[in-house]
Amino acid sequence: MENRAKLELKLSHLVVRQDGNKIRKIYLKDISHIIVNTTEASITFALLNEIVKNKIKLIFCDEKRNPCAEISPFYSSYNTSEKIRSQIKWDEYIKGDVWQLIVKQKIKNQMNLLKLYEKDEYKMLEKYIDQVEFKDESNREGHAAKVYFNSLFGKDFSRSDDTNVNAALDYGYSILLASINRQVVSNGYITQIGIFHDNMFNQFNLSSDLIEPWRVIIDSYVYRNGSEIFDKEEKIDLINLLNDFVTIDGKLTRVNQAIDIYIRSVFDALNNRDLSLLRFPSYEL
Known part of the structure; x- marks a missing residue:
């Protein structure tokens, strides 16, 4: 509206x-x-x-x-109380394993984007993927992010700058985060208790974990669109990215529905201590 x-x-x-x-x-x-x-x-x-x-x-x-x-509704699942109790009890080892794979997938997606746009720095990210440890204890995610953003937007680029690029990235990420929040709550869990993120001032710790493999969808659009302007038309385009198609679990699915499949798979992996249940998206950038 x-x-x-x-x-x-x-x-x-x-x-x-x-x-x-x-x-x-x-x-x-x-x-x-x-x-x-x-x-x-x-x-x-x-x-x-x-x-x-x-x-x-x-x-x-x-x-x-x-x-x-x-x-968001308070109660979106008939067994919300049971889901939240299980969320509180998620084992630290399975959380560390799941976070390791999420980070690997995020860096893999970033690498693919750099490779698509013929940025030589993709080779460095390719090495980082194999270096991601349990809980990403060596912070390969942070190192990869610096290389990635500097490669896309220039050596002087910083995510803290007040620019059209950052405004577009923040807007797109907030749309993705809202979609993920919706699916988390719809599945009966709460967004405050995360896998890796644990900031007492962050209402969306869990969603901040789950969003990571999806950010590249926004990054790709912002890179292609340039940094000249960011207004109504660009905001509508970013919102409509939720209607794009990705492949997940062998099927072509709209982003909005694929996020639900992905999130359910993360919950299944955590609750059953089975990493084989994880389902990540792949998409044409």
Whole structure:
């Protein structure tokens, strides 16, 4: 939603009323995400209630049109209490093994992207993959990130700079994170207790772990798009990346659904102490 609008519920449909009496109706069962990209919108409580019931991720943006908050249901699984108890008891050894494989997959994806764009630094990342240890104790992830971003965006690039590139990366990552948060909660777990991330001020420690193999989708778009501008059109493109296709578990699947398959596989691996259950995506960049 980009402009002044009223969002309401009518017969299981989201109804959007905009200036000039323009009306759009969308069946709620067909929606996975709603992004309110303006502070000039109103929404009825009846619609909010149905959004929660249908496990739709609702994201609000601030006055700069950047995602600032989201709504998720408290109880999305009939056995949420059991799931959370198991999450608290996840064994440190299996968590370390799972994190090692997540980091390896992340660096592999970064390597493939550099190779695609004919960056010689991909060879260094190829070496890092084999050097990733249990719990990534030697921080190959951090070393790879520095090489990777400097190769894509220049030697002077820093993720802390106030640039269009970082604004686009942050926006895209926040969309991915919101999708992952939705799937974590839908599966009955909580986002605060992570596998590796353990920041007391981070509400999304677990999602911050799970997002890592997916970041390259955003990186690839931002690299191709350049750094001249970052506005409404680019934000819409980043949101629509959730509708792209990836291959996971031998099937071509939209990103949004593939994230659910991936997250379920991580939970299965952790709960059953079986790394063979992990399913990672592969995609055409």
